[in-house]
Amino acid sequence: MALFPFAWVRGLASLLYPLRLLVARGWLRESDVDAGLALLHPALRLNRVFARVTQRQWVADDMLELTLRANGNWRGAQPGQHLQLYLERDGVRLSRSYSLTAVQADCSVQVAIKHQAGGRVSPFLLERLAVGDVLELGQAYGELSWPAAQQGVLLLAAGSGITPLLGLLRTALAQGFSAPITLLHYVREQGQRGFVAELQALQAQHSNLQVRWSLTAARAEAGDLAGRFTSAHLAAVTELEQRRVLACGPAGFVAQVQQWWQAAGLPGALQVEAFTPPALSRDISERQVRLGFARSHQQALANNQRSLLEHAEAQGLKPAYGCRQGICASCTCTLVSGTVRDLRSDALFSEPGQPIRLCVSAAHSDVEIDL
Numbered sequence: 036m037a038l039f040p041f042a043w044v045r046g047l048a049s050l051l052y053p054l055r056l057l058v059a060r061g062w063l064r065e066s067d068v069d070a071g072l073a074l075l076h077p078a079l080r081l082n083r084v085f086a087r088v089t090q091r092q093w094v095a096d097d098m099l100e101l102t103l104r105a106n107g108n109w110r111g112a113q114p115g116q117h118l119q120l121y122l123e124r125d126g127v128r129l130s131r132s133y134s135l136t137a138v139q140a141d142c143s144v145q146v147a148i149k150h151q152a153g154g155r156v157s158p159f160l161l162e163r164l165a166v167g168d169v170l171e172l173g174q175a176y177g178e179l180s181w182p183a184a185q186q187g188v189l190l191l192a193a194g195s196g197i198t199p200l201l202g203l204l205r206t207a208l209a210q211g212f213s214a215p216i217t218l219l220h221y222v223r224e225q226g227q228r229g230f231v232a233e234l235q236a237l238q239a240q241h242s243n244l245q246v247r248w249s250l251t252a253a254r255a256e257a258g259d260l261a262g263r264f265t266s267a268h269l270a271a272v273t274e275l276e277q278r279r280v281l282a283c284g285p286a287g288f289v290a291q292v293q294q295w296w297q298a299a300g301l302p303g304a305l306q307v308e309a310f311t312p313p314a315l316s317r318d319i320s321e322r323q324v325r326l327g328f329a330r331s332h333q334q335a336l337a338n339n340q341r342s343l344l345e346h347a348e349a350q351g352l353k354p355a356y357g358c359r360q361g362i363c364a365s366c367t368c369t370l371v372s373g374t375v376r377d378l379r380s381d382a383l384f385s386e387p388g389q390p391i392r393l394c395v396s397a398a399h400s401d402v403e404i405d406l
């Protein structure tokens with residue numbers, strides 16, 4: 036229940052500065068302030084980013100594009116970046132990373148959600164999340180970027196790997212990029228060709244853009260390629276050796292592209308992004324790791340069995356806390372880099388910008404946190 040319209044939420048962000056000061060000095064707890072703010076509007080928070088769903092649009096049989104307008108704590112984003120979406124389901128906090136398909140000037144972003152059979156997050160987002168609902172986001176992160184020079188570009192995408200590349204492509208074309216662009220998108224079947232109508236329209240408008248699809252689990256139709264990525268699919272790509280290559284998709288697809296690129300000995304640059312990261316080491320035996328507290332400019336050696344809250348206190352820092360059992364969220368802090376382990380479940384988390392509960396998180400690798 037909101038006491039005022041969402042438009043006011045963004046304007047109020049700067050007026051919350053005195054409250055931020057009181058929290059920083061330890062006179063108020065951020066979780067208490069947030070609880071009060073949420074009573075005024077569900078998207079109003081001191082520092083955390085919440086966003087309102089303003090549009091839903093199906094862009095493939097199994098992919099939905101959401102438009103989200105963030106509150107005033109959003110620091111902005113670049114096309115090609117990603118963000119975390121957070122949900123609370125049956126008392127369990129869940130998060131997933133999604134790529135931005137568009138970044139708009141009014142602090143709105145678009146993300147595309149692909150249905151994952153048996154998943155806990157995507158079915159809810161696709162089937163239950165409605166226009167007007169509010170959900171929590173992380174800040175945007177990621178390094179994928181469009182080449183600065185007016186030189187040919189080859190985009191290779193598999194499955195939902197199309198999403199960050201589409202964000203970059205939309206922006207580049209809107210800004211007048213005129214060098215040749217070839218996009219090859221690998222999907223299992225016709226209905227999974229995300230954004231197909233828009234890509235065909237862009238191709239009709241921009242003579243420098245060529246889009247081809249390859250079906251990996253269905254018979255190819257006229258004009259389509261067939262099967263998984265192979266160098267034979269690049270036979271019609273002109274001036275290949277001068278192109279910058281951007282590839283995004285599952286780790287196996289990205290590894291295939293990297294092997295091809297190395298074997299071809301191309302002089303241009305290759306940027307890749309795999310959305311199933313290489314498996315993290317599951318070794319949780321006792322060891323020392325390096326811990327960085329970004330805002331306090333402190334470094335420490337940490338034991339990977341003790342909580343980050345204990346380590347912070349041992350350093351003389353005074354992070355807010357309540358239950359010290361992972362329940363109240365008072366100790367929530369942002370992960371800047373590295374991997375942390377949830378001491379209750381041994382689950383590993385390594386997305387930058389992810390909120391973590393210090394009292395039940397331990398460093399699994401060298402870690403930096405925003406404290």
Ligand code: FES
Nearest residue numbers: 357358359364394
């Ligand atoms: S102190 Fe309550 S969740 Fe960490």
